[in-house]
Amino acid sequence: MKKKVLIVCGTGIATSTVVNEKIKNLAKKAGVKVDINQAKVTEAKREIENSNYDFLVTTTAFSYKVDLPVINATAMISGIGEEEVEEKIIAKLKE
């Protein structure tokens, strides 16, 4: 089964792209197929409403109320606590 993941950051081009690559690699290792999209935080709500994502990964503080699991992945940029975040994402991919 394919997992659909939305990655958001402030501009939708910088840190979300870094995280996108990392999640692609995690999914490959876990043997899970993924469909990843990137967006700006401000576009997240509309994007979620128009598509059926399994979960959302954000690199910035995410304060919107959404009806799907949200994982904060700033750690993938800063390196602090990165393994924990990776584990969380792998778990979600395998769900």
Added chain:
Amino acid sequence: MAKTQKVKLEDMIDKNLIIFSEKAIKKEDILLKLSELLYEKGYVKKNFYDGIISREESFPTGLITVGGNVAIPHTDSEHVNKAAIAVAVLKKPVEFYRMDDASEKIDVNIIFMLAIKEKENQVGVISNLTSAFKDPNFLGDLQKASSKEEVFKHIKNNFR
């Protein structure tokens, strides 16, 4: 269709895009100076600075990393002509709000201002840069630099 060449970090750092300052400076002023450097060299459009400031207000870019505190201000690619990274090493820190918690301030001595044009071609560069934040020495050594030349050399050597 021809594929655009992937950009290397080495190519995105230019000695003319580095600021080394021993004097105290305000955050807005250093962001303006970095934006002006990018603008003067034609890397970004005039409104890049406004984009940087408004982005920083709503989604700040201060990061606490393994190697130390750093900020990576950037904005929409519509404000960018050509990819580049402008760097500031400050002996006196400026305050940035945290990317993961916009209510928390951190002291930042090193700023990488990213002018990003096409994410597909520059992902490697940004990944390399953020990977370097996990190196316990990269940012610390950069902070010990005592001139613009040293900053440039250190970055070049690290990403060669």
